[in-house]
Amino acid sequence: QSALTQPASVSGxxxxxxxxxxxxxxxxxxxxxxxxxxxxxxxxxxxxxxxDVNNRPSGVPHRFSGSKSGNTASLxxxxxxxxxxxxxxxxxxxxxNVLFGGGTKLTVL
Amino acid sequence: EVxxxxxxxxxxxxxxxxxxxxxxSGFIFSNYEINWVRQAPGKGLEWVSHITRSGRAIYYAxxxxxxxxxxxxxxxxxxxxxxxxxxxEDTAVYYCxxxxxxxxxxxxxxxxxxxxxxx
Numbered sequence: 239q240s241a242l243t244q245p246a247s248v249s250g251x252x253x254x255x256x257x258x259x260x261x262x263x264x265x266x267x268x269x270x271x272x273x274x275x276x277x278x279x280x281x282x283x284x285x286x287x288x289x290d291v292n293n294r295p296s297g298v299p300h301r302f303s304g305s306k307s308g309n310t311a312s313l314x315x316x317x318x319x320x321x322x323x324x325x326x327x328x329x330x331x332x333x334x335n336v337l338f339g340g341g342t343k344l345t346v347l
Numbered sequence: 348e349v350x351x352x353x354x355x356x357x358x359x360x361x362x363x364x365x366x367x368x369x370x371x372s373g374f375i376f377s378n379y380e381i382n383w384v385r386q387a388p389g390k391g392l393e394w395v396s397h398i399t400r401s402g403r404a405i406y407y408a409x410x411x412x413x414x415x416x417x418x419x420x421x422x423x424x425x426x427x428x429x430x431x432x433x434x435x436e437d438t439a440v441y442y443c444x445x446x447x448x449x450x451x452x453x454x455x456x457x458x459x460x461x462x463x464x465x466x
Contacts, residue, residue, distance in 0.1 A: 272452070274451070283442055329394075331451040335397075335406065335408075336382065336397070338392040341392070
């Protein structure tokens with residue numbers, strides 16, 4: 239299976255909102271509510287920000303939110319902060335296979 | 348505190364073998380499914396393999412099927428990845444990642460171990 243499709247980069251100013259899309263197919267993103275979003279800072283392991291499409295683990299700021307429409311999932315960060323600058327990866331999880339997006343580099347201007 | 352610590356990475360020639368380990372602590376290891384995920388230098392994340400709690404069900408990415416073997420020893424709180432017939436394109440940081448018991452996501456990751464395949 240092919241990787242999920244994400245934009246290579248997005249940017250925004252502090253305080254603004256940005257959205258990162260993640261497009262798959264009816265066999266992955268569209269067929270399961272198991273989309274996660276991971277944040278990865280340089281040299282660090284990924285960290286889950288959103289799971290099961292729109293759920294936030296405890297400790298993740300409320301400015302992070304997720305949604306899904308058809309075969310496309312989205313991560314929205316409201317009120318951008320400088321520490322949000324990182325790479326973001328979506329994933330579609332099943333018990334037999336996991337697909338990741340190619341990653342999106344978020345730059346806070 | 349939940350911890351996953353990988354080891355065993357290093358430099359190996361194409362066609363060679365390497366065995367990675369991941370030692371878990373801070374939780375009941377046998378209650379969780381664990382995956383290996385890798386990341387080539389400057390590239391994105393790639394799922395490698397999945398093993399269920401008992402180890403009875405195992406899954407692999409097509410890119411490693413037939414060459415890599417995942418296993419676990421619940422008595423030693425350890426996960427392994429035996430990598431044979433290594434290729435240059437297997438060069439990556441290899442992470443072990445815990446699958447959350449209730450959500451379909453990785454809730455904890457190790458720090459990763461670098462595998463470099465080069466002549």
